[in-house]
Amino acid sequence: MLQPPIRIALAGALGRMGRQMTDAVQADARLALAARFHRPGMVGEGLVSRDEALAMADVVIDFTTPAASAALAEACAARSGPALVIGSTGFHAAELAVIAAAAKSVAIVRSGSYSLGLNMLAGLVEQAAKALDPDYWDVEIVEAHHRHKIDAPSGTALMLGQAAAGGRGVDLETVARRVRNGVVGPRPAGEIGFAAMRGGSIIGEHSVGFCAEGETVTLSHAAGDRVMFARGAIAAALWVAGRPPGEYDMRDVLGLGAPARHCG
Numbered sequence: 218m219l220q221p222p223i224r225i226a227l228a229g230a231l232g233r234m235g236r237q238m239t240d241a242v243q244a245d246a247r248l249a250l251a252a253r254f255h256r257p258g259m260v261g262e263g264l265v266s267r268d269e270a271l272a273m274a275d276v277v278i279d280f281t282t283p284a285a286s287a288a289l290a291e292a293c294a295a296r297s298g299p300a301l302v303i304g305s306t307g308f309h310a311a312e313l314a315v316i317a318a319a320a321k322s323v324a325i326v327r328s329g330s331y332s333l334g335l336n337m338l339a340g341l342v343e344q345a346a347k348a349l350d351p352d353y354w355d356v357e358i359v360e361a362h363h364r365h366k367i368d369a370p371s372g373t374a375l376m377l378g379q380a381a382a383g384g385r386g387v388d389l390e391t392v393a394r395r396v397r398n399g400v401v402g403p404r405p406a407g408e409i410g411f412a413a414m415r416g417g418s419i420i421g422e423h424s425v426g427f428c429a430e431g432e433t434v435t436l437s438h439a440a441g442d443r444v445m446f447a448r449g450a451i452a453a454a455l456w457v458a459g460r461p462p463g464e465y466d467m468r469d470v471l472g473l474g475a476p477a478r479h480c481g
Contacts, residue, residue, distance in 0.1 A: 226253070
């Protein structure tokens with residue numbers, strides 16, 4: 218017996234990823250585009266209000282801003298659904314706490330990247346960090362994005378940093394160096410550095426360098442088209458529909474990490 222298509226609502230429908238997601242959802246027979254919404258007060262011409270969209274959907278796909286994503290998670294939790302796929306990056310601790318609280322009532326997938334290749338890269342970075350002694354191997358994460366990106370380091374760069382820190386068994390915030398300026402002194406052993414470039418129309422480039430005396434190992438990924446993020450978000454939406462409440466990530470979706478976490 219054929220399963221009915223999963224009803225999708227798209228947040229930030231007029232943005233870059235919102236338009237990309239519209240095309241991707243409409244092209245997938247497993248999904249039905251139930252509703253599109255953008256900013257409060259913007260309705261008509263195919264857009265509805267946020268509350269109308271939530272009432273029509275099984276899953277909301279959201280590539281907007283941290284504040285909007287946190288508010289959306291609260292709204293989904295207040296009505297015990299729909300499930301949520303969040304692709305926004307650059308969250309503050311308070312916004313992450315709101316999403317974590319919402320995940321006690323609804324299933325939420327949140328990831329710094331919805332690219333299959335980048336999530337595979339994160340797994341390789343974790344393995345390399347586990348194998349290479351931090352007293353001898355320095356880690357530097359370099360990322361480049363288009364001029365319109367508003368957060369730095371990127372969510373993907375932070376995801377890769379978390380992978381490296383996880384491989385070493387340390388907390389990223391205790392070893393991260395996000396800015397270097399002026400006379401900063403010798404590099405401490407175990408530090409994980411970040412560097413960000415912004416310009417033009419670069420979709421996304423990330424590399425993780427493991428640097429020792431006399432040799433360097435570089436793991437990297439370059440994005441050529443935003444369609445890869447749309448494919449990943451669709452995979453997450455198909456996976457999260459009907460899941461128990463909890464906060465998940467793409468490693469859960471792809472079966473690359475520990476068993477999925479859930480609440481309730």
